Amino acid sequence: MxxxxxxxxxxxxxxxxxxxxxxxxxxxxxxxxxxxxxxxNQRMFGTYFRVGFYGCRFGDLDEQEFVYKEPSITKLAEISHRLEEFYSERFGDEVVVIIKDSNPVDKNKLDPNKAYLQITYVEPFFDTYELKERITYFDKNYNLRTFMYCTPFTLDGRAHGDLHEQYKRKAILTTSHAFPYIKTRINVIHKEEIILMPMEVAIEDMQKKTQELAFATHQDPADSKMLQMVLQGCVGTTVNQGPLEVAQVFLSEIPEDPKLFRHHNKLRLCFKDFTKRCEDALRKNKSLIGPDQKEYHRELERNYTKLREALFPLINRKIPQLYRPLPLKEIFHRALM
Structure with missing residues (x-):
């Protein structure tokens, strides 16, 4: 404060x-x-977890969800162990069960004689308009009511699959009061779920990589080790399901479904921004390294050149339907709106 x-x-x-x-x-x-x-100076704010209670043993808490605020160094395993220990003392060791995943809970598949806890790490969630006002680190950790967690899944029931099979479920939680609060847990009063298709998942992943590159490049004071680690993860030749594979899976062909045209174009533009950030990061790294790392930097540059050449035909393939000129009648109609 x-x-x-x-x-x-x-x-x-x-x-x-x-x-x-x-x-x-x-x-x-x-x-x-x-x-x-x-x-x-950088300060340590809270870490947040969603805790769901399932089972008639919890009484009024059955099927209720809460967001818990913990010290920022708290790990998921720590709060899970603490809550399991607390409720085991109350109900018995054999009664309390921790649900290990964050998938939606089907109560019909649960043992009515047991008490189930589902604990998930959540992050503060902000709409785009909010980020314009929440500029500082304090702004992004104060007056928090909305939180988010993501669950990867595939249509055949697996959590993870190939890129073209990978979906993501985003759950957005709204609490009754804002953190920080006089209590360290607040009940969830609204929950919204959004399903991302594989191409949308790829867009989010590329945006995240680009943001990590930008942060590592402009960090003050500069951290060469972090910058090199992020660069290696972006342009390294051994990266599985890395940027090149994402582009080859989603940008090699124009999608048949017109509904995916916008996503295809957005992903293409994400890759253009990504390659620009890679160039900036390499330029920054060159200014930071000593003589003993010059060969390593040249290897990063060679890997980036190969990546850029492989991406070039993919990210420069535009969808004609998105760029055709509008009929004069439609232009006139839009001007009147």
């Missing part, structure tokens, strides 16, 4: 100034300096 201190002292300072209370003014400005230093 260091960000709120300045606003409070803006009210108090004129009072101390009017009273000529310089001792208190000195104390206030000292506290402001400490607060601003804390704001400037």
């Amino acid at each position: 260091y960000e709120a201190i300045n606003g409070v002292y803006k009210i108090l300072c004129p009072i101390h100034e009017a009273n000529r209370d310089f001792k208190k003014l000195a104390s206030v400005h000292g506290k402001l300096q400490d607060a601003f230093n804390k704001v400037y």
Whole structure:
């Protein structure tokens, strides 16, 4: 809450100034300096988990979901062990069962004599318009009511499959109050699920890789090890289901379904942005390395050149239907709208 201190002292300072209370003014400005230093430095906020309760043994909690706020270094295994231990003391060791996945729970398949807990790591979720206002690290960790988690799946029931088979279920949770709150758990009052098709999953993955590249490139102070690790993951020749394979699977052919034209074009543009970010990252890495890493950098450049040449025909293949000129009648109609 260091960000709120300045606003409070803006009210108090004129009072101390009017009273000529310089001792208190000195104390206030000292506290402001400490607060601003804390704001400037990276701080550890909370980590969030969704906990679902299933089974009549939980009483009113049956089929209820909560978002728990934990210290930022808390791992999924830690909170799972703690809750399992807590409810085992209450119901018995043989009664409490932890559901290991994040798939939708079918109550008909559960043992009515047992108490089930489903624990999933969740992240704060922001709409695009919110990100324009939530600029700082504090903004993105304060007044949080919406959280998200993703579950990969395939149509035949497996969690993971080939790229063209990989779907993703995004669950967006809304809590009754915002974190931080006086309680460390808040109940979920609304849940929305969105199913992403394989091409949409590929778009999200490429956007994430591009964002990681941009972050590693512009990080201040620069971290050459992190930059090289991200670069290796993007242009390395041994990367399974890497960018080249994604492009070959989804961009080799124009989709037959017109509904996929926009997704195809969006993925193509994602790859253009991705290759530009790779160039920026290589340029940054070249300025950071010492003489002992020059050969490694040349290898990264060779791998990038091969990747760019392989991607070129794929990302420059446009769908004619998206770029044909509009009829004059339609242009006139849109102008009137």
